[in-house]
Amino acid sequence: MRAATAPRPARALAPRKHAARRATVADAARSLADIERAWARSSYDLSLRWPLTNELCALEIARAELDPARFRVGWHKCKSYVGITYLYDDERDGGERGDVFLSKYVMLDPAFENVVGCVRHELAHAVAGVAGVDHGRAFKDACDALDVPEAWRKATTGAFYSRPSVQLMWAKCDAEEALRGRGRDVLPELLFERNVWDAPVNGNRTVFKDEESGVVLDAFEMYDLTVAEEARAANSSDVVA
Numbered sequence: 001m002r003a004a005t006a007p008r009p010a011r012a013l014a015p016r017k018h019a020a021r022r023a024t025v026a027d028a029a030r031s032l033a034d035i036e037r038a039w040a041r042s043s044y045d046l047s048l049r050w051p052l053t054n055e056l057c058a059l060e061i062a063r064a065e066l067d068p069a070r071f072r073v074g075w076h077k078c079k080s081y082v083g084i085t086y087l088y089d090d091e092r093d094g095g096e097r098g099d100v101f102l103s104k105y106v107m108l109d110p111a112f113e114n115v116v117g118c119v120r121h122e123l124a125h126a127v128a129g130v131a132g133v134d135h136g137r138a139f140k141d142a143c144d145a146l147d148v149p150e151a152w153r154k155a156t157t158g159a160f161y162s163r164p165s166v167q168l169m170w171a172k173c174d175a176e177e178a179l180r181g182r183g184r185d186v187l188p189e190l191l192f193e194r195n196v197w198d199a200p201v202n203g204n205r206t207v208f209k210d211e212e213s214g215v216v217l218d219a220f221e222m223y224d225l226t227v228a229e230e231a232r233a234a235n236s237s238d239v240v241a
């Protein structure tokens with residue numbers, strides 16, 4: 001659970017008041033209890049857990065009153081940390097942004113409170129801004145505001161790792177993934193941490209440029225475009241069929 005900042009330091013985020021928008025989002029989404037029930041039914045299956053994790057993050061980003069267009073979520077596969085947040089200023093408009101990456105192992109976790117704790121910890125970094133990178137006062141205030149579980153309020157979570165049976169399941173899932181081959185990974189390659197940022201501190205953020213139009217898209221925008229195109233292709237093949 002580290003927080004890194006890009007070369008240009010982000011400013012602390014101003015308090016937000018979007019109660020009306022939050023109510024609308026909450027109405028449209030499944031509740032935390034619904035997601036928890038689905039989590040319990042989907043043990044150690046990343047193909048089910050990745051969409052569930054995204055659903056949880058959307059709910060928590062709205063709950064933290066953060067802009068879902070500016071705070072995005074990807075994944076990583078390190079065991080040395082659980083979550084990491086990169087805070088930076090958008091080059092196009094100077095607005096604050098944050099890229100949150102969650103370990104695939106926390107997505108495999110049997111305990112729903114662990115993924116909730118990890119997501120809220122990272123969003124507390126987003127709310128606190130650079131002032132919260134050291135897990136000090138600003139970060140603790142953000143933890144209070146977001147109701148981060150006690151076990152997830154520090155820089156490290158030893159208890160997350162001290163579970164031999166869970167770690168055995170991590171190894172089993174890794175072995176199954178290796179047997180299936182790389183081409184069948186269920187997590188999107190575009191949103192893999194090292195494919196978005198080449199280093200946590202003073203790193204470069206990957207962007208994609210269309211040579212003809214000159215349009216520049218970041219990895220998350222590129223991912224959204226790919227998903228939308230796949231959905232369009234699936235719809236048109238439905239019509240043909």
Ligand SMILES: [Zn+2]
Nearest residue numbers: 001002003155
């Ligand atoms: Zn942290």
